Amino acid sequence: MNDAAADPLDEQLAKARSGERAALGALVQAHQRSVYSLALRMLGTRDLAEDLTQEVFMQLNANLRSIDSNRHLRFWLRQVTSNRAIDQLRRRARLPLTSLEEISQQFSSEDRADPLLQRHMQALLAELSPPARAVLLLRYQEDLDPPEIARTLDMPLNTVKSHLKRSLESMREKAAGMLPARCEDRSS
């Protein structure tokens, strides 16, 4: 993780800013997985996640000039996706509950993670408040540390830490009930 090392996507960004469409395409391909996953886990359904992903990249297209590096781009995409998802969730007081079958269809067969585990995690995530969900996703999906999460969500650091602590406590309690077999396997 050397920040000083040249990021090959910086060059693509410079080309995209000067109007090269292929370079913009390369940026979309490089970041769509992260944006889509964040949107999917925040909003809970594939259709909403696809709509949000498209909106975010359209907004990127209009704001490309204000982005100066790939690092900045990653920050910008996470920030816009999280904030838009939180706004959507606040507007719709509560998303309709997604069935377990639907959740399993939302993850492509290429994903190697345990589908049962993913379903349980998604169900647990859906019970958290939108900001807490965003904090948890930025921490464990995007692997950001608490100060980076605080900057991304424009939230005080202590609030981020308390969201993480409370969400983990709550998820651990619920997971203990939902995954008895798994915990037993690991303890033996």
Add this chain to the structure above:
Amino acid sequence: MSKNIESREDIESQMRAALRPVAPRQAFSRELLARVMLEARPQSRPRFFAAARVRPLAWWLTASVAACLVLAVGVHQHLQQQRLQQSGLEARREVMKALHVTSEKLNLAYEAVKSQSTSLEDEESGA
């Protein structure tokens, strides 16, 4: 306590495993790429410069049309005023001429009446 830490680490590692980024549908990915690239405009000059390039031309055009209109109205009014002044002077000349002629005619009539009354007085005194 150790059990508590273990279970916390356990849930964290489970979350990292479960929350790995997932790929969108391939069809969506293709559509997204096509849409973004279609919407991407070649980054020419920013709008400000484009507007600045067009604005002077429009400004000069508007200004010259306005100046032409003002000039035309001014010239028209000036000519009209000159025409009125000319006709006023002409009318004055006509009136002066008419007064002059009338005055001459009155003088002639006065002279005629005067000479007639003098000859009558002479006849009466002779008689």
